[in-house]
Amino acid sequence: MRAVLEPALRRYGAPLTVTLLVMSAAWVLLMIALPQLLMVDYSLRPMLPPSKLGGPEDVHTLRNYGTLWSNAIHLGIFLKTVWGSALVTAVTLALSYPMAFYLAQVAPKRKLPTLVLMLVVPFWINEILRTFAWYIILAYNGPLNALLVGLGVWAEPVRLLGGDGGVIAGMVYVYVLFMVLPIYNAIETLDRHQIEAAHDLGAGWIAIHRRIVVPHAKPGIAVGCIMTFMLAAGSYAVPALLGGPQSRWFTEIIYNWFFEGGNWNQGAAYAFILLVLCVGFILLMMRLFRVGLTDIAR
């Protein structure tokens, strides 16, 4: 604390330092901590009509959290969201790792700006519009069906929208950059001679990746998986647009509690369950990849 304060005092002087500290503290407290605490409080109280607020029934209870376990449909959607997000993460990783490796170690340096630009340009467009593009691509009378029928892969168009397949494909597309970039950053720092040395010592490509590249890229892989999983689990637009009643996402249930059921207490409890899931996933990833917070912040 002293180490941070003293240079700040020297550089900005006491009045400005205090002003900056108060402003950041106010931001954190009023904009982040307080609303969250309010939501925690909401989630721990039953929904009551205004006349009963503050009455004998307005007590703290865990009942809202229990609802999920007694509602088989909601629990099913919750588990499907977990499983779906994990699948999205796995598919995105499988797609991104070769891309990141190519960009970081194989692609000629002069081509790199073009290639990275091609990856980034789609992300200049809003997520909803990008998802909508997939809505068009995957439509029953859309170009993908037309192409596959034209090529003779399918005899007649197939319903691609409204199911899990469309949702997962859309999410992979929407979040792929959040996986490619951290892995690219990690692999980029790997000395090419390490790969050559392993190759020279007799390692084939599988062994080189398993023993040299992946261990080096682990922090990047962990960050990419964490980001992709959290974005997927918290995604609303993609399942809402590309999914259907059969492929509802947990975020849609939370939305319904808040804005259609008007039950903020229940919605807040569901939202916190999702948050706990995501934190749990982060901890699992860190354990699985044996990386610490400092590795990830690198």
Added chain:
Amino acid sequence: MSRDVALDRVTMRFGAITAVRDVSLTIGAGEFFSFLGPSGCGKTTILRMISGFMEPTSGAIRIGGQDMRGIGPNKRPTALIFQNLALFPLMTVGENIGFGLEVRGVPKVERHSAVQRLLDLVALPDAADKRVTELSGGQRQRVAIARALAVEPSVLLLDEPLSALDLKLRQHMRAELRAIQRRTGVTFIYITHDQGEALTMSDRIAVMNHGVIEQVGDGASIYDHPDTAFVAAFVGEANRFAGTVAEVADGIAALDTPVGRLLGRNPRGLRPGDRAVLFVRPERMREDGAENALAARVSHCDFEGAFVTAVLETADGVRLQVHTPHRGGALPFPPESAARVGFCAGDAVVLPPGDAA
């Protein structure tokens, strides 16, 4: 088991640049062979072609008689020691050394004993569980050697592996490398721009310049009998005098230079009228002017303990270096004094001007 390496008219082009031009030579099994040359001369390209990271544009590379075209680095009987060593920082020393065996599927127990045997060979018996980052520069060097030897290569390729070490350690490692080479009998191919390294360690040396081999031979023949002006200038120190050949007789050429007529050996058969350069080593210069006498002034004189190096300048501004052993007593060549120096015709060599470094 060591094997010989044959380069047969090997050429390597990168676009418009020819990095290696029509190189043919055979490196004997169990030989310590060095490629010596300035940076950019193509020596690293040759090494990368032998190890399999590059395929020559034309020509063939044969190891033990077998053509290596199309065979990847992981399938060749070679092991490469990189300039920056390229040890795996996330593995222990033991895992580094055992890596080649691990990817060949050698069981753990066997691997373990092989690693220990190699650690003993490079005099690091207790280092197996250490992290690479815990080791000193010289120790890392030995781990890199052990890691390369673990796969029992027929040919060990070394890409200036000593360049990152300090002078003392470098000299020590030279002796060590030579000893390891003798003990294992593996063919060593060593790349360096450091003539001291090449001369002290090698059985034979190839001096390279601009992608071409200028001369191949043992250290003494390259130093004493350079074939080209580049070799004479690049290997060791040399005084040089440019001029025109006046007459030739009995393998001796007389060269007219700005400091007068000088005599030297004429191994390339130059004829009167040819432009040429005469080279003579500083330690072959004599304090008395015998043949080839030169009058000069002493600019300065450095006492280096075992020997004395004097820099002289003739009236025409030609600088001369003279190297004499120090045998006690007063130092020769007091600064600013006049001196007469000379050299025997047999100690000098007259070569076509070519590409003197």
